[in-house]
Amino acid sequence: MKYDAEVKISLKKGMLNPEAATIQRALSLLEYQVENTKTLQIIKFSLPGESEKNIHDEVDEMCQRLLCNPVIHNYEIKITPQLKDE
Amino acid sequence: MKVGIIRFPGSNCDRDVFHALELAGGQPSYIWWNHRNLSDFEAIVIPGGFSYGDYLRAGAIAAITPIIEGVKKIVKEDKPVLGICNGAQILAEIGLVPGVFTTNSNAKFICKWTELKVKTNRTLFTSLYRQNEVIKMPIAHAEGRYYNDEIEKLHDQDQIVLTFASENPNGSLEAVTGVCNEDGLICAIMPHPERASESILGSVDGLKFFKGMLKKL
Numbered sequence: 001m002k003y004d005a006e007v008k009i010s011l012k013k014g015m016l017n018p019e020a021a022t023i024q025r026a027l028s029l030l031e032y033q034v035e036n037t038k039t040l041q042i043i044k045f046s047l048p049g050e051s052e053k054n055i056h057d058e059v060d061e062m063c064q065r066l067l068c069n070p071v072i073h074n075y076e077i078k079i080t081p082q083l084k085d086e
Numbered sequence: 087m088k089v090g091i092i093r094f095p096g097s098n099c100d101r102d103v104f105h106a107l108e109l110a111g112g113q114p115s116y117i118w119w120n121h122r123n124l125s126d127f128e129a130i131v132i133p134g135g136f137s138y139g140d141y142l143r144a145g146a147i148a149a150i151t152p153i154i155e156g157v158k159k160i161v162k163e164d165k166p167v168l169g170i171c172n173g174a175q176i177l178a179e180i181g182l183v184p185g186v187f188t189t190n191s192n193a194k195f196i197c198k199w200t201e202l203k204v205k206t207n208r209t210l211f212t213s214l215y216r217q218n219e220v221i222k223m224p225i226a227h228a229e230g231r232y233y234n235d236e237i238e239k240l241h242d243q244d245q246i247v248l249t250f251a252s253e254n255p256n257g258s259l260e261a262v263t264g265v266c267n268e269d270g271l272i273c274a275i276m277p278h279p280e281r282a283s284e285s286i287l288g289s290v291d292g293l294k295f296f297k298g299m300l301k302k303l
Contacts, residue, residue, distance in 0.1 A: 015233070016257065018193035066150055069143060069179065071186045072233060 002048050003055045006078040007067055009041040015072050043067060046082065055079050087300055090117045090127035092157075092173075094148045099134035099170065099280060106280035107131070110296035119148065124156035129166045129299055132157075132173030134226070134278060144187065144229040145175030154180055166210050166299050167272045171227055174264075174274035183265050183274040184245065185234030187227075191257025195228040199288070201251040202263065202277055206244050209270035210301060214294040220251045221291035223277040225263070230276040232258035232265070243268055248275055 011017050017039060024037035049055040059077050068075045089112045091100050100116060107114040114131075117124065124130060138147035148154075161167060161182065169177035175187045190196060201222055204215040215221065237259055240246050248264030256263075256276075264275035279292025 016191055016231075018189045018191055022193050066146060067142070069146070069186055071235065072188060 001050065002046055002082040003052065004046045004080045004082055005044065005055065005059045006080075007043045007059060007063060008076045008078070009043070009063075009068055010038065010074050010076075012072055012074050052079050052081065087112050087128045088126060089114045089129045089131060089300070090124055091115070092117055092119065092130065092132045092153055094119045094135070094137035094151065096137040096139060097133055097135035097172070099172075099278065102278075102280040103131050103133040103170065106283040106293065106296050107300075109283055110293055110300055112296065112300050117153070119151045119153045122152045122156050124153070124160045125163075127160065127165070130157060130160055130168070131299075132167070132169040132176055133280075134171030134173060137172055137176065140172075140229070143175075143179070145172060145177075145179040148172075148176045149179035157182070161267075161272060164271060168211055168295070168299055169272075169274040170278055170280065171225075171230075171276055174276055175229060177272060177274040182272050183267055184236065184240065185232055185262075185265060187230050187232055187274075187276060189229050190227070190231050190255075193228075195226075196230070196255050197224070197226040198255065199224045200253075200255065200263075200277060202248045203251040205246045205249055205264075206266075206270075208244060209247060209266050209273055209298075211266075211273045211295045211298050212247060213298045213301060215298075221282075222289045223279055223282040223292045225255065225277050226281075227256070227276055230258070230263065231256045232262040232276075234259060234262075234265075237262075240265060245270075247273055248277065 020037040250261040254261040279295035282289035282292030
């Protein structure tokens, strides 16, 4: 069985996000007044596995070991079974 | 004394560090990221650059390469390890020093001379400076803003090595730009001592980092 995994990485609450601040300032140059601008990173891949739970645990380990830095990041994992091989 | 300079794809301060180590009286040689054994060396320097294109986060990919096993082993043998700029980001990513160096508060690459304060001289690297001595070394980074959610611990354990002495160009927490591990044998600094190691470069203040590191050897 193959699964699609999506990892959504965001900065922890209260962490300065210079990229988002720059985008928000640029939007205001175009006269769009917006607030609370955030940028997120999404990493997607597919992998084989036995169950959604196993895959989730494996992807969680990837987040801890490489994809995220626990000092500054929060992350969300979404696992979807593939209907057929892609 | 033999000092290993670790090279990753994208390291670019390796030759400058080599030169500075020679000026300091060391015998440097390069070692590629895919080696695991560093036991021939008495000390290690991880130089600056853009290892693996800074993909994911600066230092994140270098932090999981085989040579890091060697670095962890050499640390247990009480041999000094110095990370400069990208090397500092790598040491923070591995967790060998506390905290993280992340995107500058103004989101720009900053390349300039800075005034720095030596906060502790209990580490080998800073042992030839006076405590609170102000020195001049350049920075060159886009991801150098130091952050740590347990900064008090660093004060308590005397782990802050360098702070910006006047302006805080990248928005670092408490202007911190160099930290060490608990016993002071692993040191991660964003400024470049190798670029301040002979008078023709504009400052010799950085050379003592290397001389101090070689002192024990």
